[in-house]
Amino acid sequence: MYPSIHYISIYLNIKSFFLYQSHRLLVSLCFACPLVTMKMMLSLVWLLIAIAHKAEPFISENFTECREFFYNQSFPQGFQNISPPHHINHPNLPDGIKAKELTSPAYICQRYKNIDYFASLYDRGRRVPLYSAYILDRRPTDKCIPGRQTRFNVEPQLVDRKLNKAMLSQSATKGEIQKHFKIKNIQEALERLRTSQAVSADYGITGYHRGHLNPVCHHKNQVAQDATFTLTNAVPMNSSLNQGQWNVYEKKMIEIARDCNTTYVVTGIVPGNNSLNDRVNIPSHVWSAYCCVDNNGKPIRSGAGLANNINYPVKVISVSELEVQLQRLIQYISFSIFQNKCS
Template sequence: MQLFFFTVLLVLGFPFIMTEVVDSFKQCSGFFFKEEPPKINDILERSVSLDDNRYKLICQKYNGKNRYATLYDTKNKIPVFSAYTYNGRKISGRPKIPWMIEPQLELTDEMHKPCVSQACTQDYFNQLNLCRGHLFPQFHAADEDTAKSTFTLTNIVPQIKTFNSRSWNRMEENVKKVMDSHCRVEKGRSKILAYVLTGAVPSQNNPMKGKVNIPSHMWTAFCCYNRKSKKWESQAHWAENIDESNDKGKTISKKSLKDLQDFLKINYTETILFKDQCSEMLNAHVSQPLEPDSDEQYDEEQSLLAFLISLPAKVWVTILA
């Protein structure tokens, strides 16, 4: 009865995403390169949590479909990382949706206050210098439902406002351009595909409202098949989560996957993000749009031909008259 009563309170009081806390990431392995999640020392190995009481595996589900995957730290109340596939942006604008929580993280056999195992919207109230920073950014989502699914607090960390809106946002925009220009399905034609991991390095004893850890650093990396080099390549970024009020033009330089893994080993723990096939760095310059490759040109020609063939005879009479 207590569990039922708590569940009712949770549902009535807090918007939530229909998610699934799982025993293994194999249930949503498609968001990882070669279907293999990262290996993180003492935290995650072979798709399972090494400390299931603290680190929870979440297949982020919305409207009946898995949208991405998150490894969540219930002690620090921030995600370790979120993993998603980038397939291009097919919508515009920011969805209007309330922030959601994960009900499965709260269901226990005992009554207690909501959001003991995760952050709540209230934790972010009256924070003048902090904001809710996405790991899977909504403008990297391919469709509206996926964009909405990113508005869960298990995909969010406290970020310094100026860091979030300046250098980190510019980096996310630039990475999007690189993936749009260079990343394709290996055996396809023009379909965009990149595997992305974005995470946070917890700070030492720096909680927001004595509860939610404010990360010291943010990091991100993607791996994709480079349509120009015809190889699987990666690109990585990381930066300190600090105030940038006096450094409005700050940029976050691209690094190699090895550089990022070395950084995480020193500042967090030993981590292997992608398989060896992604070790080579993708050095892309996107100031000028790339010309469509032969496969894309072929697709466009085929689409035009199909359209012309579909025209009725009376239209052809008008065109040729």
């Protein structure tokens, strides 16, 4: 998410304050205590500088807070330019929501229980993620933990950047909205949430699943699997595709990652021309690309899959071919998913 000028100003003021105090501390120690070593003083100064950095609000610009989920810490290019501004008329915005807060896209470091598990580029205008980037850490010998949860969380900071930094349930987020904006009407809190993103009611009885871009069973522990249950990681996916050919392809990816030290994955969509309830875009296609590297970070192999959002077989192609197909389907000049195409 892009930080506003206000937040940048606060960050710089805090940072300047700590740097100034660090300088004063260093000078005081030099004069007041000759037994204090230079090494100890420098350690104290670096500690204060680190605190200054930690004071930065959790608003990721270009995923600077969660680079580890991208191959070579390099972000996909082109997708940020196809996300339209939020289409809601400014006079119709609920009180307390500013038009600039709805600028698209939003760069989300997906935080669950104070840990970042993956990253999503969220299209606020279409109310869907354009892609999610993650590390596939499950191997064929690992079992997908049974008893998966069914509740999808939402992202409080899409409503207001002063709210919780981690995904929360819809009810907990409405409570935070009421407390932060000092409103008693739960319906008003829900409307503020609906303005900023998709909610569970958008899916209802539509024939579409809340399809994970970062799938549950590409992770080997319960918490990482639970972290995928957020609507900022879900798109309207044809139920037959989600349970059929796309599910088959996701399982094949686990086999592909068998001998990889690290497997970086980016899974995304091609926005379609229709939407659920005139709110949530229904993708025309779903795609996924992987980059498998050895223990030195060198690419071993890469590949991709592209599927129409119906139950057609997944077309298995190269990363280069996927980028060409995305250029054709989205009609944008160019896309780059991995640095040097993972080669």
